[in-house]
Amino acid sequence: MKPILEIKDLHVHFYTYAGVVKAIAGVSFTVYEGETFALVGETGCGKSVTSRAITRLIESPGRIVKGSVIYHTKDGRKIDLLKLPEAELRAIRGKEIAYIFQDPTAALDPLYTSGYQVAEAMVVHRTVRSWKDGIKRAIEILRSVLIPDPEKRVKAYPHELSGGMKQRVVIGTSLSNRPRVLIADEPTTALDVTIQAQILKLIESLKRRHNATVMLITHNMGVVAEIADRVAVMYAGKIVEIGNVFQIFKNPQHPYTKGLLKAVPNPLIKVEKLESIPGTVPNLINPPPGCRFHPRCPFVMDVCRVEEPPMVEVEPGHQVACWLYTKR
Amino acid sequence: MSGEEYQKSVLDRVSDLFIELLAKLIDRVRPGWYERNRSKVSEWKLMAYALNRSPPGVIGLILVLAFIFVGIFGPIIAPFSYRYFAIYDAPGSDLAQPGTVVVTKDNRTLYFPLGTDHFGRDLLSLLLQGARTSLVISIITIALGVPFGIILGLVAGYYGGKVDELIMRITDIFLAFPALILAIAFAAVLPERIHEVLQSNAWLRDFFLWLFALDQKDAGILSRPLAVILALIIVWWPGYARIVRGSTLSARENLYVEAARAVGLSNRTIMFKHILPNIIGPVLVYITLDFGGIVLMEAGLSFLGLGAVPPIADWGRIVYDGSQYFPRAWWLIFIPGLVVILSALGWNLLGDALRDILDPKTRRSIEFKLKKRRREE
């Protein structure tokens, strides 16, 4: 497997009124070419921030404090996206690394037609020669994201489309330049289950057709199980466990991963009582010392309160950051 | 979010002290209040810090406090009565330059730091007295016009439908007239009627004389400033009806309003306890800005000869009278003009700062600025 994105020791801080929020504190992981990599965690765990930091889409008061994002280009060069001049980064962002955000309504400009918005990305990155070609390509793209009657829909304004249709247009926009990496940040959270299934299927088939790499950001364990190859579980700005989807679901190691899986009802199994994780997510201005999960952990030991656990491999490709698996 | 995280300036300590004092005072009246409202008090402190970090806001606050202070105590600290016509005691003391010293027939020396008007009245004393006129007019206008507008706006926004249509169309009629022209019309017509009312109600007359700090002899012309107040109220409430209606329309969509309805609370309780407190922020900002507007408009009306007439001291009127002697008596125009501008400016600066402070989003950013740049790790 060839790596395509290597995130190393990423730190992102937000300088808010209440103090410095250490949203991301030393996140490292590698995404391999052609896989679907899922970053899961609850609200505020930093999964979204991580995905945006990859192409420096962090807005004030946030700042990338430390770390590197190595991107392997098609011709085999390695470039650090965090050190790239803005102009060069812009040529990569949207073209080679494209995003799909959660809220399709916010992602589309209500003043322009859907065709215009799909064509715009291509015109900006000069993948088409003229606007006219762009619109023609847009029709093809809308057809490829399974929008019925694309000749008519290119002329439709966002308010004339349903939520699912809008998300298809957004996906179309992201795919218009045939990106190598598609970062989908909660792409189906705003949608209904039946539509969600359609969109997930669409992303999968497009990924296969374009041979793209997908990085999926979600809080929904069901969606992860459905389409991910490898999974990283985040908690309070850190990755606590990484593994392939079977390792994570069948053999979870970190107490947080275990808790998370038990807190989600599986409708196929008769559950007498859901197990809940006591307490709440810590505030990241003054995160707990040591392991950030220790105040909520049922297996907490003395060492957890003082020292941060390192990432250790428990089986091939399956890493966990927990003192339970580390010999001191 | 505790106070310790802030690098406090002297100003912050002063405002802390002041707020603590206020909180203790309330606690004295209603025992246990402080304990129950700790969150509220620390919120107030944060707001004060935010204000302290906005230089225009602080300047505005100082100007406003000065305006209120002078409005209250001006007539008392004025060196001369507004009815003291030096011209009778010392001929030639009219239109005296700032800094003039005049000796009267009975050998008293009179000092006029800001000069005199054409009756030989001390300009400084007139300005101090005029502050009272301005303050009373603006406070009464706001105190009567704003609640009226708020209630109509609340009712219109909360009930919607036909009630809303009716109230807002009436409001539109008032808004359709240019405010100044409407005020001029009312200020021209009203004095007669008010005069009659004052004639038959001695206590009312005495009350207003006391309020404006006027001499009994001026009872006859009291109706003029009162007419201005009425005119201003008439042109001022529709704005509030409209703002409050708009905010109510969005506030009533909040689930806590539906929650209140679900437990059966009356519409009145919902309007005044659940909607009004949540939309009062922007209204407060408008009130502050409008104080400035009213000071300006009142001065304008008097300048046009529609408000107070001499001997009642009024900033606009002083400028009008002084304009007859321009450019010789420049101080009669520039000094009162400056006073009017500074008062209006003070309210506006404070209003703008308040807008930022009361809006949680911008307040956060102000608060952020005042944070100690702590070591990041």
Next chain:
Amino acid sequence: MTQQPIIKVQNLKKYFPVKGIFFTKGYVKAVDDVSFEIMRGETFGLVGESGCGKTTVARTILRLIKATSGRVFFEGKDVFKLKGDELLWFRRKAQIMFQDPYSSLNPRMTVFEIIMEPVRFHKIEVGDPEDFVVGLLETVGMNRDHLYRFPHEFSGGQRQRIALARILAMKPEFIVLDEPTSALDVSVHAQILNMLRDLQRERGFTYLFISHDLAVVKYMSHRIAVMYLGKIVEIAPSDKLFEEPLHPYTQALLAALPIPDPEYTRKKPKIEIRGEPPSPINPPPGCRFHPRCPHAMKICKEKEPPLTQVEPGRFVACWLYTGRKG
């Protein structure tokens, strides 16, 4: 669970007018002829996708919005005709917990005021108010320290607990739970859901549980009704619905449900439901699901299938099961 209905809904309809410039252009048939019963002590789940009318059903039952037609009985009394003291009694006995805890608590009131306001309004005898509120807070897993704080100082889960304490203060019998956990984090979900279940066991509450999340509905409910475009298409006991869904829409919903089990999802047959729900302004004639239904027949386009009992306790509105009699 005693088999005695506490809530009876009969032919409930709620149409919202769509206003044009001059005339009413049409009606959104948010709830169109819905009938069901909720037994005392049970949790009745109402699932459906956004815009299917499930929340409108709840609000109409509680008389928060006016029904277009139909009747609702609460403990045998016609809710839409209640007045005066009887209406107050209803407002006390029937409560609602909202989806968004960030908007359901007045930001200008402390926790104490939020909980005590309805108590004072209904003149409920509570002894020392402070002790009473602390008692409620402890029931929902909070404590005395939280008494005089404002909502913005709490997390979503804590706010939902406060909302629950306010409901408990009224000593209700029937509670509508309108997606109570969908705004919360996954790890907090279970805390709230378990607390609701425990409270039901202790105090015999009856719940109407509304959600778009089938997995959660299954965990919470004894019986489930599935709604599609303003109509109930299927009512079944919770387990039965999952074992053997009858209506094609229910089948599609279950197939689309992401299951947190990678081995299962890689094996399961992919039944895809095509298209999107049509607009409720001009719903399709006949069965409203027919344009998306894989089994659509001629009759489905012409005639609306009635909700009929196919076996004890199971109702379905589909011509596949109704014997095409009409």
